[in-house]
Amino acid sequence: MKAHIITIGDEILIGQTLNTNAAFIGERLTQLQIKISGSSVVPDVEKIILEEFERTFSSNDLLLVTGGLGPTHDDVTRKCVVDFFKTELVEDEEVLSSIKSLFETRRRELTDTNRSQALIPKIATPIINSRGTAPGFWIEKEDKIFVCLPGVPYEMKNMMENFILPKLEKRLERNSFIVNTDLLTTAIPESVLFDRLGNIEKLLNGAKMAFLPSQFGVKMRITAQGETEKDAQNKLDEIEQKIRAQVGRFIYGKDDDTLEYVISKLLIERGLKLAVAESCTGGLINNRLTNISGSSQFLERGIVAYSNAAKVELLKVDEDTIQKNGAVSLEVARQMAEGIKAISASDIGLSVTGIMGPTGGTSSKPVGLVYVGICDDKLCTAKEFRFGSEDRLLNKDRASQAALEMLRRNLLGISYDD
Amino acid sequence: MKAHIITIGDEILIGQTLNTNAAFIGERLTQLQIKISGSSVVPDVEKIILEEFERTFSSNDLLLVTGGLGPTHDDVTRKCVVDFFKTELVEDEEVLSSIKSLFETRRRELTDTNRSQALIPKIATPIINSRGTAPGFWIEKEDKIFVCLPGVPYEMKNMMENFILPKLEKRLERNSFIVNTDLLTTAIPESVLFDRLGNIEKLLNGAKMAFLPSQFGVKMRITAQGETEKDAQNKLDEIEQKIRAQVGRFIYGKDDDTLEYVISKLLIERGLKLAVAESCTGGLINNRLTNISGSSQFLERGIVAYSNAAKVELLKVDEDTIQKNGAVSLEVARQMAEGIKAISASDIGLSVTGIMGPTGGTSSKPVGLVYVGICDDKLCTAKEFRFGSEDRLLNKDRASQAALEMLRRNLLGISYDD
Numbered sequence: 163m164k165a166h167i168i169t170i171g172d173e174i175l176i177g178q179t180l181n182t183n184a185a186f187i188g189e190r191l192t193q194l195q196i197k198i199s200g201s202s203v204v205p206d207v208e209k210i211i212l213e214e215f216e217r218t219f220s221s222n223d224l225l226l227v228t229g230g231l232g233p234t235h236d237d238v239t240r241k242c243v244v245d246f247f248k249t250e251l252v253e254d255e256e257v258l259s260s261i262k263s264l265f266e267t268r269r270r271e272l273t274d275t276n277r278s279q280a281l282i283p284k285i286a287t288p289i290i291n292s293r294g295t296a297p298g299f300w301i302e303k304e305d306k307i308f309v310c311l312p313g314v315p316y317e318m319k320n321m322m323e324n325f326i327l328p329k330l331e332k333r334l335e336r337n338s339f340i341v342n343t344d345l346l347t348t349a350i351p352e353s354v355l356f357d358r359l360g361n362i363e364k365l366l367n368g369a370k371m372a373f374l375p376s377q378f379g380v381k382m383r384i385t386a387q388g389e390t391e392k393d394a395q396n397k398l399d400e401i402e403q404k405i406r407a408q409v410g411r412f413i414y415g416k417d418d419d420t421l422e423y424v425i426s427k428l429l430i431e432r433g434l435k436l437a438v439a440e441s442c443t444g445g446l447i448n449n450r451l452t453n454i455s456g457s458s459q460f461l462e463r464g465i466v467a468y469s470n471a472a473k474v475e476l477l478k479v480d481e482d483t484i485q486k487n488g489a490v491s492l493e494v495a496r497q498m499a500e501g502i503k504a505i506s507a508s509d510i511g512l513s514v515t516g517i518m519g520p521t522g523g524t525s526s527k528p529v530g531l532v533y534v535g536i537c538d539d540k541l542c543t544a545k546e547f548r549f550g551s552e553d554r555l556l557n558k559d560r561a562s563q564a565a566l567e568m569l570r571r572n573l574l575g576i577s578y579d580d
Numbered sequence: 581m582k583a584h585i586i587t588i589g590d591e592i593l594i595g596q597t598l599n600t601n602a603a604f605i606g607e608r609l610t611q612l613q614i615k616i617s618g619s620s621v622v623p624d625v626e627k628i629i630l631e632e633f634e635r636t637f638s639s640n641d642l643l644l645v646t647g648g649l650g651p652t653h654d655d656v657t658r659k660c661v662v663d664f665f666k667t668e669l670v671e672d673e674e675v676l677s678s679i680k681s682l683f684e685t686r687r688r689e690l691t692d693t694n695r696s697q698a699l700i701p702k703i704a705t706p707i708i709n710s711r712g713t714a715p716g717f718w719i720e721k722e723d724k725i726f727v728c729l730p731g732v733p734y735e736m737k738n739m740m741e742n743f744i745l746p747k748l749e750k751r752l753e754r755n756s757f758i759v760n761t762d763l764l765t766t767a768i769p770e771s772v773l774f775d776r777l778g779n780i781e782k783l784l785n786g787a788k789m790a791f792l793p794s795q796f797g798v799k800m801r802i803t804a805q806g807e808t809e810k811d812a813q814n815k816l817d818e819i820e821q822k823i824r825a826q827v828g829r830f831i832y833g834k835d836d837d838t839l840e841y842v843i844s845k846l847l848i849e850r851g852l853k854l855a856v857a858e859s860c861t862g863g864l865i866n867n868r869l870t871n872i873s874g875s876s877q878f879l880e881r882g883i884v885a886y887s888n889a890a891k892v893e894l895l896k897v898d899e900d901t902i903q904k905n906g907a908v909s910l911e912v913a914r915q916m917a918e919g920i921k922a923i924s925a926s927d928i929g930l931s932v933t934g935i936m937g938p939t940g941g942t943s944s945k946p947v948g949l950v951y952v953g954i955c956d957d958k959l960c961t962a963k964e965f966r967f968g969s970e971d972r973l974l975n976k977d978r979a980s981q982a983a984l985e986m987l988r989r990n991l992l993g994i995s996y997d998d
Contacts, residue, residue: 172790173790173792173801174603174606174619175606175616175618175619176606176607176610176616177602177603177604177605177606177607177608177610178607178801179603179792180598180599180600180603181598181599181602181603182598184595184599184621185592185595185597185598185599186595187595188592188593188594188595189594189595189596190595192594192595198593198594198623199623199628200593200620200621200622200623200628200632201592201593201620201621202618202619202620202621203602203618203619203620204618205616205617205618206790210617210618214618217635232770232791232793233770233771233774234770234774234790234791235780236788236789236790236791264968267946267948267966267968268769268966268967268968269966270769270772273771273772273775275771275774275775276771293969293971293974294793314793314794316795316971316974438884440863443867443870444866444867444869444870444871444875444879444882445858445863445864445865445866445867445868445869445870445882445884446863446867446870447863448858448862448863448866448867448884449861449862449863449864449866449867449976450863451862451863452860452861452862452863452864452884452886452976453862453972453973453976455937455938455939455972456939457862457886458886458887461862461884461886462886462887462889462890463883463884463885463886463887463889463890463894464862464863464882464883464884464886465881465882465883465884465894466856466863466866466870466879466881466882466883466884467881468870468875468876468879468880468881468882469876469880469881471880471881472880472881472924475923476881476883476894505893506889506890519873520873521873554871554873555871558867558870558871
C-alpha cells in the first residue's frame with residue numbers, strides 16, 4: 163500500500179506552525195509497513211487543494227488529508243471533497259448527536275455554525291470526533307482510500323489511533339514484519355551508555371539501534387525484522403535481554419513509559435505515600451506525578467516553597483541554616499525533604515532546591531546548580547547536580563527528572579553513581 | 581514572487597525528523613513577502629525527485645530545495661539537478677579550497693568522497709558552506725531561480741541568512757507588503773467568537789483571518805497587505821481595533837504571549853503577591869507561573885492539596901464543608917482560595933479543585949467538572965466549569981487555563997461571563 167499525506171493550512175506553509183501532523187501520520191503508517199510516497203502542504207485555497215487531490219489520489223492507494231475542517235470561513239476542505247468526488251453534503255444524525263452532546267456537556271448553546279459541521283459528503287463514512295466538533299471522513303473509491311481529518315493534533319491523533327489505523331491494519335497482507343522498542347535511560351550520558359554496551363555490532367546481530375538523547379535522558383531505539391511478527395519479536399527480546407544485562411539499572415522503563423508512571427506503579431504496589439517539596443522546579447514534579455491517573459493513591463501533598471518564609475513556616479527548615487548555607491544548599495534540601503515527610507505523615511519526602519536561571523547565578527552557585535533531598539524511614543540524604551545550562555525550562559525538566567530518578571533508585575535500592 | 585519548497589529525505593517522510601527546515605524557509609520567505617505556493621517532501625529516490633522538480637519549477641518563480649547533498653550513497657540531489665538542467669559536473673576551485681581548509685582545521689585527511697563534493701553543476705553558482713562540506717547551488721534559468729541547500733539545519737540556515745536571503749531581497753521590487761498578528765483568546769468557543777464578530781468580510785475589508793483553536797483557547801490570526809509596510813501595518817492596526825471593540829475582553833495577549841506571562845507582568849507591575857492552592861491540577865498552575873523568569877517576585881508559595889488532610893491542615897478548609905459538599909465543590913474551592921491567601925499573607929489566593937479523569941466521575945459530578953476559587957482583599961468567590969472531556973492531561977490544561985484567565989479578569993475587573 164502506497165500513501166500520500168496532504169496537510170492543508172497557511173500557518174504551516176509560512177512556518178508559524180511546525181508540521182507535527184505529517185510526522186505523526188508518517189510514523190504510524192510506516193509502522194504498518196505502508197510506504198509514504200510523498201507529503202505536501204497546500205494553502206487554504208480551493209483551487210490548489212483540488213489540484214493536489216487530483217495529482218496525488220490517482221498515483222496512490224491511500225490519501226490522508228488533515229486540516230481545514232473547522233466551522234469558520236477559512237475551512238474549505240469539505241467543499242473541496244464534495245467537488246472532487248462530485249457528491250453532495252447531507253446531515254449525518256450520528257455526527258449531529260455527538261456535536262449536540264458535546265455542547266450539552268459544556269452547557270453551551272448549539273449555533274447554526276456548529277450544526278453545519280454535521281453535514282458530511284454523501285459518499286463518506288463519517289469519523290466521530292470525540293474531542294471536538296469537526297468530524298472526519300473515510301471515502302473508498304475504485305479500491306483507493308481517501309481520508310480527511312481535522313488539523314487540531316489531539317483530535318486528529320485520537321481519530322487515527324481509534325479508527326483509521328485499526329481499519330487500515332485489517333486491510334493489509336504482510337510478508338515482512340518490523341518491530342521496535344525504546345529502552346529509556348536517564349542520569350547516564352550517551353557516550354558512557356555506548357561504551358558500557360561493548361561490541362554493539364555483535365550485540366545487535368543485524369538489528370538496528372539508535373541513541374536518542376533529550377533533557378529527560380537517552381532513549382535506545384532497537385528495531386528488528388523477521389518473516390513473522392513472532393520471529394521479529396523474538397529477535398528483539400533477545401537483544402533487549404543482552405542490553406539489560408549490561409546497563410539494566412539505568413533503564414527506568416520502555417516505550418511510552420514515563421519516569422512518573424514507573425514511580426507511581428512502584429509506590430502504589432507498595433502502598434507508600436509520598437510528599438514533594440519543590441523550590442526551583444516550582445510545581446513541575448507534582449504536576450508530572452499528578453498527570454498519572456490514580457496519583458491520589460500515593461501523592462499525599464506537595465508544597466511549592468518558593469519564598470524562604472514558606473520553607474520555614476511550612477517545611478520547618480531552620481532559619482539559621484538558610485542564613486548560613488543559603489536556600490540553595492545540600493542541607494536545606496535535606497531539611498525540606500525531612501520537613502515535608504514529617505508534616506504530611508508520608509513514607510517518603512522528596513525535595514528540590516536550585517537555580518534555574520537565566521539570571522540569579524553566582525560563580526560559586528551557578529545557574530543549573532540543583533540539590534535533591536530524599537527522606538524515608540531509614541535515611542535522610544541529599545545530592546548535588548550541575549546541569550550547566552542557562553535555559554530555565556530545560557533546567558526545570560532536568561531537575562525534575564533527576565529528583566524522580568533519585569526516588570526510583572531509592573525505591574529499588576540502586577546506587578545513584580554510574 | 582511565488583515559491584515552492586522541496587524537502588528531500590526519507591527521515592522526514594516517515595516522521596523520524598520534524599520538518600523544521602521547511603518551517604524556517606517558509607517563515608523567512610514570507611518575511612520578504614514571497615508567496616509560498618506549496619511545500620512538499622519527497623523520498624531519496626531520483627525518479628520522484630526529478631518529477632517533483634518538473635512539476636514545481638514551471639509553475640513557480642523560485643524553487644528552494646534542501647537535503648540529499650551529502651557525500652554518501654543515499655544523497656542523490658546533485659545528480660538530479662544535473663539531469664534536470666541537462667548540464668554536467670565540474671570541479672569548483674573555491675569550493676575545493678573551502679573543503680580542504682575545513683579538513684585541515686579538523687585535522688583530518690581529505691578523502692576522495694569528500695573531494696567529490698567540490699563537483700558542482702556547470703550552470704550553477706556555488707554557495708560556500710562555512711559549517712560543513714556540502715556546498716549549495718544557485719541556478720537561474722528563464723527568469724526563474726533554483727536553489728539547492730544541504731539538509732543539516734544549522735548549515736542550511738547559515739547559507740540562507742548570509743547568501744540566499746540578501747540575494748533575493750535585492751531582486752525584489754516590492755510593491756506589496758504583508759504583515760500579520762495573532763490575537764489570543766481563551767474561555768470563549770470558536771463559534772461564539774465568530775458570531776460575536778458580526779459581518780466578518782466587512783470587518784476584514786480584504787484582509788485575511790484564521791481561527792486556530794487548541795485546549796488553551798482560540799488564536800485569531802490576522803493578515804493584512806499594503807503597498808508599503810506602513811500601509812499594511814495601518815490596515816492591520818485598524819482591524820485589530822475593530823476586533824478588540826467586539827471581543828476585546830476575551831483577548832489576553834498577542835503573538836508569543838502566554839497567559840502566565842501576561843499575568844506575571846500585571847502582578848509585578850502592581851507589586852502584588854500571589855499564592856496558589858491546587859487540587860486537581862496538581863502543580864500545573866504553579867509550574868506554568870514558575871516558567872516565567874522573575875516569578876519569585878510575585879509567587880509567594882503554592883500548595884498541592886491533593887488529600888483532604890492537606891486541604892484541612894494546610895489550607896484551613898472546614899472539615900464539615902468537605903463532608904457535606906464533597907472536596908469538589910464551589911464552597912471548598914472558595915475556602916481553599918481564602919485559606920492560601922491567609923496563610924501566605926498574599927494579596928491574592930487562587931485555587932482549583934475538580935475531577936480530571938479518566939476515572940472518578942459520577943453522574944452529578946462528571947469528569948471534567950472543575951471549580952476555581954479566587955480571593956483578594958475585596959471579594960472571595962468561586963466559579964464552576966465543565967470541560968466535557970475524559971482526557972486527564974487536556975482537562976488539566978483547560979483547568980489551569982481557566983484559573984489563570986479568572987485571575988487575569990479579576991486583575992483587570994472584567995466579568996467572567998460570555
